[in-house]
Amino acid sequence: MLLAEGSANARNYELTVTHAVLVSLALIGLISAGYVAGVAVTTHRVDILSDSLAVQAEGIQALSTHIDTVEARYLRIAELFGARANALSDLWLPPVGRDGNSGRSVADETRPTSWPLTERGFVTQALIEGVVGEHPGLDIAIPTGSYIRAAGGGLVLEAGEDPLYGRFVRLDHGDGYGSLYAHASATFVETGDLVRQNEVIALSGSTGRSTAPHLHFEILRNNEPVDPLTILDQP
């Protein structure tokens, strides 16, 4: 009885031990499975992150290609408008003919027939005659810093500043002809200087009453505006 009971107890004890071991193993198994699952989730997240980085890299590549395209288009437009494609380079040419006025005289006076810029630019406003909406010359859109050159040889009647014209140069070419260059960012000549035809006399800008960089150019005959497009050799 005691033995049987003891045996039964021993069996029960063994069962209990076995049960405990099984439960422990199961727990370890569950924990391991959980760990593995956790690693799997983490790995999955890394995959997603890496995918998203790849997508971002593609986006950046696409953006960079887009910027290249826009840049190329800008250069094309700048060329069409006659602007320097290398406007941002540090190319600098000293103005021609500033080595004194020796040997030059009124004999250097020539009719203003040269285009007043070294580039074509883009004519945004022609001459308008009459009192209403009068515009006594051409507006030529051109980037700031472009070379303004004398349309003809002659005398610098005035180089100065004006609220309307900004920095300007007025030339007398003789035979009743004059020319005016306005909205310059800088001028290289002074009142009383003699200039040759095509000499760089100023840099274009947007000074005075101007909303965008351009050259306002006038040709005058006996102080009356003449349409420059009827006189100038056009590029």
Ligand SMILES: [Zn+2]
């Ligand atoms: Zn104008």
